[in-house]
Amino acid sequence: MENMVTSEFEKQKEFLKNELRSKYSIPETDIDSIADTAETVLFQMIQLMKEGKSAHEKFFSDIILNSIDAIVGFDNEYNIFLWNRGAENIFGYKKFEVMGKDFSFLIPQNLLEKGEKEFLIDEVKSKGFLANHETERITKSGEIINVSISRFAVNNEKNEPIGSVGIIRDITLVKKLEKELREKENLALIGEVVSSIAHSLSNPLNIISGNADFLLLNKKSTSDEYEELRTILDETTRITKSIRHLLNFSRPVKINRTENDLNELINKISKQIKFLKDNKEIKLKKSLQKDLPKIKFDYAQIEESIMNIVTNAVQAIHKTGEIGIRTSSNGSIVKVDISDDGQGISKENQAKIFLPFFSSKEYGKGTGLGLSIAKKALKEHHGDIKVKSNPGKGTTFTLTLPAE
Numbered sequence: 001m002e003n004m005v006t007s008e009f010e011k012q013k014e015f016l017k018n019e020l021r022s023k024y025s026i027p028e029t030d031i032d033s034i035a036d037t038a039e040t041v042l043f044q045m046i047q048l049m050k051e052g053k054s055a056h057e058k059f060f061s062d063i064i065l066n067s068i069d070a071i072v073g074f075d076n077e078y079n080i081f082l083w084n085r086g087a088e089n090i091f092g093y094k095k096f097e098v099m100g101k102d103f104s105f106l107i108p109q110n111l112l113e114k115g116e117k118e119f120l121i122d123e124v125k126s127k128g129f130l131a132n133h134e135t136e137r138i139t140k141s142g143e144i145i146n147v148s149i150s151r152f153a154v155n156n157e158k159n160e161p162i163g164s165v166g167i168i169r170d171i172t173l174v175k176k177l178e179k180e181l182r183e184k185e186n187l188a189l190i191g192e193v194v195s196s197i198a199h200s201l202s203n204p205l206n207i208i209s210g211n212a213d214f215l216l217l218n219k220k221s222t223s224d225e226y227e228e229l230r231t232i233l234d235e236t237t238r239i240t241k242s243i244r245h246l247l248n249f250s251r252p253v254k255i256n257r258t259e260n261d262l263n264e265l266i267n268k269i270s271k272q273i274k275f276l277k278d279n280k281e282i283k284l285k286k287s288l289q290k291d292l293p294k295i296k297f298d299y300a301q302i303e304e305s306i307m308n309i310v311t312n313a314v315q316a317i318h319k320t321g322e323i324g325i326r327t328s329s330n331g332s333i334v335k336v337d338i339s340d341d342g343q344g345i346s347k348e349n350q351a352k353i354f355l356p357f358f359s360s361k362e363y364g365k366g367t368g369l370g371l372s373i374a375k376k377a378l379k380e381h382h383g384d385i386k387v388k389s390n391p392g393k394g395t396t397f398t399l400t401l402p403a404e
Contacts (some may be wrong), residue, residue, distance in 0.1 A: 070168035073154075076161060078102055078121065090147075090170045092140030108138045120151060124164050128153045134171065146175040205243075209236040255380055257296040262334060262401075263288045265299070266325055269306055273323070276311055281320040288327045295334055295403055301377040302401070305385075308370035309338050309397045316342030316395060329403055333383075336399040344391035353387065374399075 017032075070090045073082025079102055083095045091106065107116050116135065123130040129152040137147050151166040212233040216226065266288060273284055313323045317340055326337040345353065354375045371385075378385045382402050389395040 070166075070170075072103070072166045072168065073163060074103060074166065075163045078117075081163070082165070087168070090139070090145070090168065091137070097140075106137050108136055108144055111136060120149075124151050124153050137168070145170055146172045205236050205240055209233060209240070212236065255298045255301070257298055257381075259294050259296050260299055260302075261292075261294050262297075262302075262336065263292050263327055265303060265306070266327060266336070269303065269310060270325065272307070273310060273314065276314045278314070280314070280317055282314060282317055283322045285322055285324045286326070287324070289329060292327050292329055292334065293403055295401055297381055297401055298377070302381070305374035305377045305399070306336065306338070308374050309385075309399070312370065312397075313338060313340035313342065313395070316340050316344075318343065332403055333400045334403050336401075337396055338399070339394060339396040341394040344393055345387065345389040345395055346391050350387055350389055354385075 065084050067084055067086045068089070070087035071082065071084045072080060072087055075081050079100050080098050081100070083093075083098050087098075088094055104112060104117055120130065120133075123133075129150070131150050133149045133151075135147060135149060136144050138144055148169045148171050149166055151164055153164050154162055156162050212229050216229050216233065266286065270284055270286060273282070310323070310325075317323075321341045324337070324339040326335075326339075328335045328337075354371050356369060356372045375385050378399060378401070383400045385400075386398050387395060388398070
């Protein structure tokens with residue numbers, strides 16, 4: 001039998017060679033190579049068929065197994081029975097860790113509470129499919145990622161439901177790029193509007209401020225007029241400061257990197273905290289890494305960024321408290337941790353604090369741009385700023401900058 005198969009292989013091989021010679025101008029060595037490859041593929045297909053698998057089954061099985069997207073199969077009880085390499089790469093779980101488990105562990109707790117699991121099940125039950133549902137999932141490491149999910153019902157030959165299959169694509173990077181693009185477009189628009197407003201307001205504000213300041217010289221500090229003039233002067237100063245922040249935020253950032261000692265900058269800022277205390281009893285605790293490497297950054301921008309965060313820390317403390325500033329490095333990055341034991345930030349506000357113009361402070365206490373300016377500056381330096389907060393206990397901001 002094997003001799004018959006081998007003989008048939010040889011016949012087909014010679015036929016292919018003759019076809020190639022008659023139709024194409026190909027060197028004889030290339031003809032032999034093509035024929036040998038064709039023979040090998042044909043042999044593998046026959047072997048697969050002997051094993052009870054068709055070439056098509058193997059082909060599609062390989063596609064599912066090696067897809068970069070997560071392909072996950074669920075039975076009628078919504079337990080996982082299929083978990084490909086794409087799923088392993090996206091979520092971090094190996095196949096043996098998830099087989100037979102309900103898929104709820106992949107859904108963040110806040111989405112579970114909002115009915116995400118029930119929504120997926122109902123959509124597939126009622127329509128038979130769910131297409132391009134953009135949502136969030138949680139990985140083995142606890143990272144929240146953006147995903148697009150398409151899911152469809154699977155029936156047997158009797159048209160009875162036997163489960164469903166989901167195709168999950170990681171779109172975290174796409175969402176990040178979309179967000180950055182929107183922010184740049186918004187900044188460009190803000191820049192145009194702010195520049196126009198600033199030029200219109202600067203002269204009138206300077207006149208009001210100057211006149212109020214002059215009139216104060218001739219008023220007693222205990223009079224009602226003095227208090228009214230003082231209020232006018234304070235408000236014009238606040239508005240002028242807000243306009244300056246708006247202009248700084250909306251303009252394109254020009255970075256002037258020079259080699260600096262971050263510890264020296266922290267020490268300089270520490271001396272300024274006493275001017276921010278506003279009759280509060282605040283202790284400052286510093287822990288600066290002695291051998292912290294000097295790094296290149298724009299001194300003015302990073303100083304303003306750190307100062308904005310320190311100011312926030314002071315404002316978060318009611319009457320008494322402690323602010324901690326710590327520097328460290330692991331070789332590739334330099335970190336600055338700024339913590340306070342103040343009122344903390346709610347989970348809802350933690351997601352908003354870096355947005356332009358967002359502020360949870362009372363009127364007149366801020367422009368809502370300090371943290372946005374810091375975030376923008378750190379990003380321009382290929383660094384980052386993150387926040388961890390426990391409402392009622394305190395907040396820590398972590399700034400990172402590349403060490404190289």
